[in-house]
Amino acid sequence: MNELLLMCTIAGRRAAIHAVQVQSVIEIENITPIPGTPDFILGLTALRSQALTVIDCSLALGLDMACESAEQRAAVVEIEGHLYALLVEEAHDVGEAHSAPVEVPGGFGDGWQRAARGMVETDGGPTLLVDIEQLVSGGLREAA
């Protein structure tokens, strides 16, 4: 059960992504915006010779505020052959999950409820496990 998670902060809350899905954590320098796309797609950034689609996790969750990140840290994930950079406010260490993701009575609140696979116990306390497939597809946005 002790799964490894990448701990990060999204919209001021503790969140986690399965570490196996994360290829690396990068600091984004330049983003080329793509006009005509939903606002959670910030644009493209280049990692070596590959283009990554930059996703603002906060906006993708359907929250109203954009991700404010001094270091522009992002987790690089590959979903269905496409590379994404998930922009988070802060990316911390990789930690262990002490429990399976569980639902909490009353839910996690708007946006979070749809994106979260559940709450896991970690060293840093309860953390929401984020479903990155949901995040990048924009399905959350439409639902919001």
Place this chain on the structure above:
Amino acid sequence: MDELLADFVAETREMLEQSGSELVAWEADPSDKGRIDTIFRFVHTVKGNCGFFDFPRLEKLSHAAEDALAECRAGRREPDSALVTAVLAVIDRISEMTDCIEAGEDFPGSGDDDLIAALEPGAEVVVQSDLEVSEEDDAGRSEKENGDSAAAKSPRQTVQRSIRLPVDLLDEVMKGVSDMVLARNDLARRLREAGEQPTIDGPFERLSAILADVRTSITRMRMQRLEHLFSSLPRLVRDLSNELGKQVMVDFEGGEVELDREMIEMVRDPLTHIIRNAIDHGIETPATRLKANKREIGLLKFAARQSGNQISLVITDDGGGINLDKLTAKAISAGLYSKSEIEKMSEKQKQNLIFEPGLSTAEAVSSVSGRGVGMDVVRANIERVGGSIEVSSKPGEGTSFHLQLPLTLSIIAALTVGSGNQHYAIPRSYVEEIVFGNSSHVEFAQAGDRRLVTFRDKRVPCLSLGEVLGTETGKECIWEEKTLILVRLASDDVFALAVDRVFDHEDVVVKPIAPAIMDTRLYAGTTLLDDGRPMMLIDLPSIAQMRGMTGGVRTKATEVEKDERSERSRAVPVMMFAGLDGRHRAVRLELVRRIDTISVDAIDIEGDRSQAVIDGEILTLAGHDLGPLPEEKIRLLRLSDGDHELVYAVREVLDAADITDDVVPSEADKSIEGVTLIGGKPIPLLDGHAVFARYRTARKRQQALTCRIPGDSEWAKTILEPLVEAAGYRIAEDDDTEADLAIALAEDGDAPKGEARETIRLRPDPEDAGDDTIYRYDRDGLLAALRRIRTGRAA
């Protein structure tokens, strides 16, 4: 499926493909020993491979075929058409079984024994394969008699010295090379910044060259000869023509042309469909052909050529051609077009109707073609991979399909453009022409909210890329400042796409984009610029569709009545520019020698004196008094009257244009020749004469003659003074002791204050008073007098 099994399937497939044409050739001449050998090797290999796996049925079949063929090779049995048919049936079955093995299914049904029995000498032909290989009919026999059929001539397959590699591995290597190219570019930039270093630059050049070579090789690794595609076609043609009771031979040209293997797979289906159509609809039955004085065997010809990074593939049949009457009738009955619309169409447009959805000219729906999924799907598929298809047909002589295909799926020729501070790529194959919005050949018009542009007597709808992408609204768009890209879609629809700038032609490597971006339907992919920044590839067909720019024959560019008047008048070439005040002006092109760009520091203005330093030369500057100088760099038109040069400061050089309308002189502004219409807008035409007259004299101020004019006369100040100055005089100040010339008004009676060596008296009335005065509006007379005095002085 385990790896060994995958290899078995792949190898069997490959051999099936290669033996396809051998089989047909063998059928044409069953006694050909060479062909028997090849086919024998195939069944033998299959049999051998089956020993490793548990495929008893496959083994039994291949074993039986091998036995029969071995008898023939040993000369104990004479191969005949019955044997050929039986062996073909067995090979078909092997192919089907291979498919099932790959899919991990059990091969259903039986009948293997029948197939094997058919191989026995003297066996009755009761073979049932899925392709209905029926008893050899007359057609088959006559094909054999025509032993010179194309298939028989086709070269024997040679064993390739090659290895099999997973495409993933190739992609990975290619990605690595792309990374290296980017790293090289980065390094190159740093080296440039560091200045010349011979010890490093040499090896670096070598590295760059090697890298370029490696990149080319890697690209070629993904290539496959078209033979791979061609080799499977004779079999297809044979089966189809047998089924339809026609006789067709095939001819190939350019099998050595290489194409990206993915691309080959993409065109396989469209090609198959075209072949089906050609045999079903195009090529007539032998009896009809003989009546039409043609050889009873139809010819289907494939010719491939490479030109640049495009492959052209032409498929020609010598059949009856497209029956336009039938086609148009069908289009009308299907409700696609009205009769009057059809009547207006050109021959070519009518032929293109075969690409319309829902049309099929086959009288009866056969199993082969005419099921409604037709050429529209073919065209859509070919366009999807960035290609195009055209048809040309002559009644009674045949039909040709011209396919244009990009070499690879991933590298396309693109035009890089700018819109809203960003770069985008546009597939070059769609770009017909690039024109500037402010060019005199371009006229904008508006119908409702739709912008239209008239260019070369065609009126086409106009889209702004910024507006399409949502970075600007249509209202803020200044069309005249845009660059227009005339886009011709494969469907022949034309529209203009306005962008801020066109940068360059480039071959770009296109990578797929995330589904969420795809959903916008604006982009087809992404690519990386040399400096590693991403750039989006615009999906033109999709945008055209969303914006309603496609509509088949109906939205073709409308011809505009030619304006004959403009053709009659002579054209004077001019250069358009924006002066420092931002207003557009024009100057005769003959006057402009070149355009300089200099730093503002090199300009010196003090009082009336204004000069610019260009390459160590001091030139008089004009045009600077119209508005503020720009911050850093300034553009200068260098004007020449043949002997002298001066520079004219402008904010921006716009374009060359032709004056076709009359120049209407302006009395109010003496710096211009007049105003003319360029592109429907009034543009002042700079008077070169006036400019030179004004500024050349200013430079020669020291030597200029002085002229005293009546100081208290309004007329003298406003009208006379410029004229006198233009003639090369300086207006004398009150404190000048002695002027070279004085101009007096006759009605004033006395000369202006101060001394003057000469005096010209002007009279207010046109009538000659006989007192040596000059009428004040007699410009020529006055100028002549001024000239006379000046030259007299100078001498």
